[in-house]
Amino acid sequence: MADNDDDIIPAERFTPEPDNTSDNQQEAGNGDGNVPLMINGQYIKDLSFEAPNTPDVFSLIQNEVPNIQVDIGVQAAPKGENLFEVVLTVRGEAKIKEQLVYLCEVEYAGLFTINVTQEHLEPVLLIECPIIIFPFMRRIISDLTGDGGFAPLMLAPIDFASLYQQRIIAAQKNQNNNSEPAERAEAN
Numbered sequence: 001m002a003d004n005d006d007d008i009i010p011a012e013r014f015t016p017e018p019d020n021t022s023d024n025q026q027e028a029g030n031g032d033g034n035v036p037l038m039i040n041g042q043y044i045k046d047l048s049f050e051a052p053n054t055p056d057v058f059s060l061i062q063n064e065v066p067n068i069q070v071d072i073g074v075q076a077a078p079k080g081e082n083l084f085e086v087v088l089t090v091r092g093e094a095k096i097k098e099q100l101v102y103l104c105e106v107e108y109a110g111l112f113t114i115n116v117t118q119e120h121l122e123p124v125l126l127i128e129c130p131i132i133i134f135p136f137m138r139r140i141i142s143d144l145t146g147d148g149g150f151a152p153l154m155l156a157p158i159d160f161a162s163l164y165q166q167r168i169i170a171a172q173k174n175q176n177n178n179s180e181p182a183e184r185a186e187a188n
Contacts, residue, residue, distance in 0.1 A: 034082075038114075039111070040110075040112060041110070042108070042136060043109055043110075044108055044109075044140065045107040045108065045109050046106070047107075047140070047144070048103070049148055050103045051148050053099055053100055053101070054149065057096070057100075060101075061096065066094040066095060066096050066101045067094070067095050068093070068095075069092070070092045070153075071090070071092075072088065072090050072155075072163075073088070073089040074089075074126050075089070076125035082114055083114075084112050084125055084129075085109055086133065088108050088134060088137050089105075089106070089107050090104075090141060092104040101150065102145065104141060104153065106137060106140055106141055106144070110129055110132060126163075127161050127164050130160045131160055134157075142154055
């Protein structure tokens with residue numbers, strides 16, 4: 001056995017570099033060979049945990065399960081050419097009767113380079129990108145509530161495609177409601 005054999009790492013242990021000229025990437029992207037979606041980073045933008053009624057609330061949760069209300073939002077904003085920030089916002093509030101057990105708020109973001117046609121941009125930003133960063137935010141929420149002395153809040157998987165469709169329907173209804181008075185005014 002040679003002295004240098006232990007220092008060599010076999011090449012098959014590494015994932016090969018992507019070939020930017022492949023037909024699959026050109027079809028998936030905007031045709032110029034760029035990768036259609038790449039995550040540049042992910043980070044916590046804002047994090048808050050409040051349990052103002054501890055330790056008194058611990059005796060209450062021994063006898064009764066708290067009612068937990070969870071609200072989730074998705075926002076996206078351009079940060080440069082083909083660079084976008086996607087932010088998931090989660091607000092979890094646990095109460096027993098009207099007494100606050102805890103309030104947990106997290107804004108978790110990802111910075112993405114996106115090379116898709118304009119018609120596909122919004123679905124990628126509001127469906128695909130949140131799917132990528134959701135598991136990381138879910139772990140943060142679980143750890144935060146568990147470290148706060150409570151049962152970890154485990155968020156169920158989210159259907160971001162359904163949320164996106166609801167958002168489109170709501171926008172269409174809002175647009176129809178705003179255009180009706182103008183049409184009535186013209187008819188008069």
